[in-house]
Each structure stands twice: as structure tokens, then as C-alpha cells.
Amino acid sequence: MKQNKYDDTDFFEKYSQMARSVGGLNAAGEWESLRPMLPDLHGKRVLDLGCGFGWHCRYAREQQAQSVVGVDLSEKMLERARSMTDDPHIQYVQLAIEDIAFASEQFDVVISSLALHYIERFDLICQKIHHSLTVGGSFVLSVEHPVFTSVAAxxxxxxxxxxxLHWPVDNYYLEGSRVARFLENDVVKYHRTVAHYMNVLIEAGFSIKKLSEPKPTQEMLANSPVMRDELRRPMFLMIAAKKTG
Incomplete structure (x- = not known):
């Protein structure tokens, strides 16, 4: 199922007010852990799946990537991304992640941040990404952690x-859709086990280079005492993989 909540005016306005929407990557709690997992982007052809406002696209060009393609289903998200971008080497494409069909070895690096838990067939996406990457190319992704997604609430x-009292984990092995509340709206997410993510990547032809379940930095803990609760369970799962020969 292809969801496009972000073109709903009310949902988009609420999302636009989030800290990460205003402050960009530095306001995204997971960025400090995701950034070191990225390969050297200098001279690379980069694809960003679920690019949103284009923060990762612009970062890639700041790191002197040769070219960047940002894909997102939402017209409103891409309109905002284009308004924030003044760079002919960044191309934004309105397209569902499920519908990507890029040429063989078209990219050197594929990034997807907090988008793939909205996609039903992770296996098919991994196969398409593997096809579009050069041999030795990198695929770096972040998703909501399965501990976080197992219970719909x-x-x-x-x-x-x-x-x-505690963070409930239930039906962990019952993979599939969950209807969660996000920004006062019902949103369908797909719960998968950690093993599912890893095995699908391996079966698609990737080798796993690094796994991360990031926790708040000391600076984040010092600036916000509420963040201490984020030490009690993982919220994000991050994987850095490489296309094998």
C-alpha cells in the first residue's frame, strides 16, 4: 500500500512544525549516529529514498557528491525541498519508493532514512536497490526499531x-502492518524483526558492514532530562550494507 499522508494539509502542517522539519539534520536525534555510517560521498552518485525536505540530499552535495536524486511520493514535501535547494546537481522525483526502476549500477550510494518501515515489501525494494547500485556500492538505512514497532500503540x-513503567513489546514475531497514531493521524507501518531486516539484505546480495541501535548523546541528555527515557528502549535501527560482487 502506498501512503501519502504528507499531502494532507493538516498532517503536513503538523509535520512542518516538528523540530527535525525546522532544524534539519542537526535537530534529528538519530543523525549523530547515522552520519558516521555513511561512506565517503565525494564524487559519488547518490539516491535518497523518502527524501522529504531534502536534508540528506543537500548534505550529500555539501560532501561533494557528484549528483543526487531524491525520491518522495509527496508533492508538498518535494515542493518544500525544491524551495530550499539551489543546486542543479540535485534532482527531486515524485515517485513511490515501491515504483523505483533505475538503471543497473546507476548509483554509488543509496540512503533511506525513516521511510522503509512504511513499505510493505522490503525484499522487493532491496532487490531494486541492489540492481541500481554499483558493485561495492553502499546502502545505508534507518527504520523504527522493531522493539518500537511491535505494538501498534x-x-x-x-x-x-x-x-x-515500561515499554511494552508484544507479538514481536507477528510481522506485518500496524496502525499507529502519528501527528494525530492513523498511519500504517510495517513491523519486521531485526533478523528479517538482516536476512533480506543478505539474500538480496548485500554484506552487512555495521549495525546501530543509537541512544541519546550526552549532550542530548544534558539539554533535555526527558531524553533519559530514551535510554530505556531503542527507537531506531540503522544498517550500513555493501553490494557484493
Whole structure:
């Protein structure tokens, strides 16, 4: 199923007010962990799947990538991305991730940040990405952690005084769709186990180079005491993979 919540005016306005939408990569809690997982982008041809406002696209060009293609289904997201971009070497394409059909070895690096847990067939996407990458090319992705997605409510279990007792994990092995609430809207996400993500990548022809379950930095903990709760369960899963010969 191809979702396009971001072209809903109310949803888009709420998303536009989020810290990461205003402050970019430096306001995204996972960025400090994702950035070191990226390969050297100098001279590389980069594809960003689910590019949103284009933050990763512009970062790639700052790192002197040769060219960047950003793909997103939302017209509103791409309109904002184009308004923030003044670079002829960045191309934004309105397209569902499920529908990508790029040429063989068209890219050296593929990035996808917090988009692929909205895609039903992760295996098919990995096959398409493998096809579009050069041998030795990199695929770096982040998704919501399976501990985070296993229960549709995606919320803490609270005590009588409203204290956060624990993060519930249930039906972990029951993979498939979950209807979660995000920005006061119902959104379909797809829960997969950690093993599923890893094995699908391996079966598609990738070797796993690094795995990360990032936690808040000391700076984040110092700036916001609420962030200490983020030490109690992982929210993100990040994988750096390479196309084997």
C-alpha cells in the first residue's frame, strides 16, 4: 500500500512544525549516529529514498557528491525541498519508493532514512536497490526499531500516577502492518524483526558492514532530562550494507 499522508494539509502542517522539519539534520536525534555510517560521498552518485525536505540530499552535495536524486511520493514535501535547494546537481522525483526502476549500477550510494518501515515489501525494494547500485556500492538505512514497532500503540505503559513503567513489546514475531497514531493521524507501518531486516539484505546480495541501535548523546541528555527515557528502549535501527560482487 502506498501512503501519502504528507499531502494532507493538516498532517503536513503538523509535520512542518516538528523540530527535525525546522532544524534539519542537526535537530534529528538519530543523525549523530547515522552520519558516521555513511561512506565517503565525494564524487559519488547518490539516491535518497523518502527524501522529504531534502536534508540528506543537500548534505550529500555539501560532501561533494557528484549528483543526487531524491525520491518522495509527496508533492508538498518535494515542493518544500525544491524551495530550499539551489543546486542543479540535485534532482527531486515524485515517485513511490515501491515504483523505483533505475538503471543497473546507476548509483554509488543509496540512503533511506525513516521511510522503509512504511513499505510493505522490503525484499522487493532491496532487490531494486541492489540492481541500481554499483558493485561495492553502499546502502545505508534507518527504520523504527522493531522493539518500537511491535505494538501498534507505540507508547509507554503508565502507572496510576502517570509514570512511565515500561515499554511494552508484544507479538514481536507477528510481522506485518500496524496502525499507529502519528501527528494525530492513523498511519500504517510495517513491523519486521531485526533478523528479517538482516536476512533480506543478505539474500538480496548485500554484506552487512555495521549495525546501530543509537541512544541519546550526552549532550542530548544534558539539554533535555526527558531524553533519559530514551535510554530505556531503542527507537531506531540503522544498517550500513555493501553490494557484493
Amino acid at each position: 507505540q507508547d509507554w505503559h503508565y502507572g496510576q500516577l502517570g509514570e512511565k
